Amino acid sequence: MMSGGDGFTTLFSRQAKQRDARAQDIRVKRFESEEMGISNAGIEDKRFVIITGFIEGSDTPIADSVRIGEGDFVVCADSGYRYAEREGVKPDLIIGDFDSGDAADARKLGVEVVAVDPVKDDTDTLLCIKRGMGMGYRKFVIVGGIGGSYYHTEANIQNLSFMTDLELDAEIATPRETIFMLDGRKVKIGAEYSISEVGEEGVAVIAGSPGDKFSVFSFTERSTGVSIKGAKYELDDYVLTQSYAIGAGNEIASGTGEAVVRVGVGRLLLVVEKS
Numbered sequence: 001m002m003s004g005g006d007g008f009t010t011l012f013s014r015q016a017k018q019r020d021a022r023a024q025d026i027r028v029k030r031f032e033s034e035e036m037g038i039s040n041a042g043i044e045d046k047r048f049v050i051i052t053g054f055i056e057g058s059d060t061p062i063a064d065s066v067r068i069g070e071g072d073f074v075v076c077a078d079s080g081y082r083y084a085e086r087e088g089v090k091p092d093l094i095i096g097d098f099d100s101g102d103a104a105d106a107r108k109l110g111v112e113v114v115a116v117d118p119v120k121d122d123t124d125t126l127l128c129i130k131r132g133m134g135m136g137y138r139k140f141v142i143v144g145g146i147g148g149s150y151y152h153t154e155a156n157i158q159n160l161s162f163m164t165d166l167e168l169d170a171e172i173a174t175p176r177e178t179i180f181m182l183d184g185r186k187v188k189i190g191a192e193y194s195i196s197e198v199g200e201e202g203v204a205v206i207a208g209s210p211g212d213k214f215s216v217f218s219f220t221e222r223s224t225g226v227s228i229k230g231a232k233y234e235l236d237d238y239v240l241t242q243s244y245a246i247g248a249g250n251e252i253a254s255g256t257g258e259a260v261v262r263v264g265v266g267r268l269l270l271v272v273e274k275s
Contacts, residue, residue, distance in 0.1 A: 045138075046071045047073070047139045048139065049075070049140075050132075051075070051083055051084055051144070052078075052156070053077060053100050054145060054146075054152060055174070060175045062083055065143045065174050073093075074089065074090075075095060076095075077128050078097065078124045080143075082101065090110075091109065094106045095114045097118035098115055125156060126162070129162070129163060139170075140171075144173075146172060156172060157179075177274060178271075181268065184225065185200065185265050201225060202263045205259075208272075208275065209252065212275055213249065214250055214273060215250060216268055222239055222241055223267065224265045226238045226239070227260075227261070228259065230258055230259040233250050237264075
């Protein structure tokens with residue numbers, strides 16, 4: 001158990017309140033979806049797939065990023081509908097302010113189109129995420145969204161963190177890599193400003209072949225108890241910081257078929273390159 005001062009406690013209290021507010025917002029939206037007659041039954045184990053307006057490589061097929069399966073709910077964020085249309089993928093929904101696409105053009109696909117005011121707080125991708133949460137989905141795949149304008153890349157990494165806050169199963173899938181986050185034990189604030197760790201450490205198993213590349217970064221200022229085993233470059237009970245990229249450019253070690261990443265406290269960003 002650790003003892004912290006007012007500033008440290010205030011920081012974690014503020015973060016907890018922000019998470020609670022986001023969770024309440026999602027609960028409200030889910031209730032609204034039920035009022036509108038949208039059924040939440042049987043979909044928590046299915047995927048909510050969001051096709052963004054940027055996938056690296058102008059002619060790269062969606063299947064290089066993710067295999068869309070039967071039962072997946074497919075949403076296009078703004079001009080993402082153009083990728084779907086090109087490949088004959090019929091989305092279930094299109095949402096956007098259409099600063100990069102055209103709403104009238106999107107409606108030609110014969111699906112529901114939600115055109116929103118461009119003066120808004122949420123990115124189009126985040127609007128899609130919130131729609132899926134309101135419908136009861138807990139598994140999300142953002143297709144593309146990495147590359148192009150840097151602010152879009154950063155926004156989607158933060159969208160990934162937003163979903164991790166809410167303990168959703170979320171990843172970003174591109175033709176080049178799969179990106180996800182791994183949380184360690186939670187930090188709980190008790191009486192008299194005492195701070196303790198609760199829950200289990202975070203564990204991720206990266207299955208593949210020797211030489212398959214991956215990178216591990218701290219998304220929090222400090223991630224403690226970090227270990228990487230079965231890799232060319234291993235760590236043991238390491239303190240990974242946001243300002244030192246020691247976990248970049250690793251690979252599964254020779255003679256093994258998987259690498260195992262663990263974190264005690266903190267949040268890791270994992271980037272697994274595709275073979």
